[in-house]
């Protein structure tokens with residue numbers, strides 16, 4: 044077939060599903076030479092002696108061989124560290140994003156829907172659309188709490204295959220009321236996925252409920268805890284569910300370097316624990332400092348980030364910060380509930396101080 048001006052665009056339009064063409068790709072901002080406080084990463088690296096030990100461990104990894112397809116050793120270490128109820132198993136993913144994808148691929152029969160309170164983690168809606176499911180967002184209350192009656196109505200009307208609840212929620216930072224989640228677990232005809240990506244900063248969990256509800260799955264990740272570069276997500280639940288999702292998992296989704304590095308990190312988890320404890324303390328310091336700035340409203344957070352709103356338009360504040368060398372997340376166009384909102388990840392004490400400094404100057408200037 045000859046290549047003409049319009050052929051490829053026409054073919055794309057003909058072949059690619061309209062709901063995919065209507066999506067915009069997940070946007071990752073370019074952070075070159077900026078202080079990166081936009082993506083909930085842990086700002087700390089490992090002490091040099093620990094790094095050397097880790098590299099020694101990687102030295103022996105057989106990179107010419109396929110990885111253990113079920114990550115048996117790593118899964119065992121994770122099971123021990125999570126303290127799972129009897130009979131609960133784990134499935135590992137290339138980040139928890141992949142696990143969300145596996146769950147939704149497994150339940151995407153014609154007409155199936157996904158319910159989640161909004162605003163929330165955008166991948167629930169994006170992946171629902173990837174697999175052809177309907178996404179129903181149920182607005183949170185004005186203080187970003189779950190609206191129990193609206194959730195119950197959405198569950199009754201849409202009979203969702205899956206309900207997603209981020210606990211704590213991203214980008215709002217709060218923990219939903221646990222008894223409201225219990226009520227959702229009881230009312231939902233399908234799965235309820237409690238996404239605990241920020242567990243290290245909230246220290247509250249539904250893992251112990253796994254033995255009580257057979258429709259509950261708990262999602263964790265090592266990303267926010269300090270290993271975002273590894274890409275390792277963890278899904279805990281009844282093996283009857285996990286066996287089905289496991290069929291959809293591509294072979295060898297957890298590579299040898301990730302398996303070896305995550306095992307190593309779990310053996311030295313006290314290092315990560317000390318870093319996340321520091322971040323929790325700094326979150327409170329940063330919140331008090333933000334509260335003292337004129338025209339700033341900041342929400343309480345159980346995660347490693349803070350949501351705030353400024354009197355000056357968010358777009359201008361975001362641009363001023365960027366010019367001042369600090370990258371945060373601008374949520375101004377992320378829907379009405381977040382209009383004027385910005386999200387900052389808690390960094391090192393030096394990064395936090397610099398951010399506050401640049402922000403104070405931005406708020407001072409017209």
Ligand SMILES: *Cc1c(COP(=O)(O)O)cnc(C)c1O
Pocket residue numbers: 083137138139140141164209212213238240263264265266271274275276
């Ligand atoms: C960051 C985040 C994730 C994604 O984590 P990965 O394991 O890095 O894919 C999942 N859920 C929520 C709520 C998040 O904020």
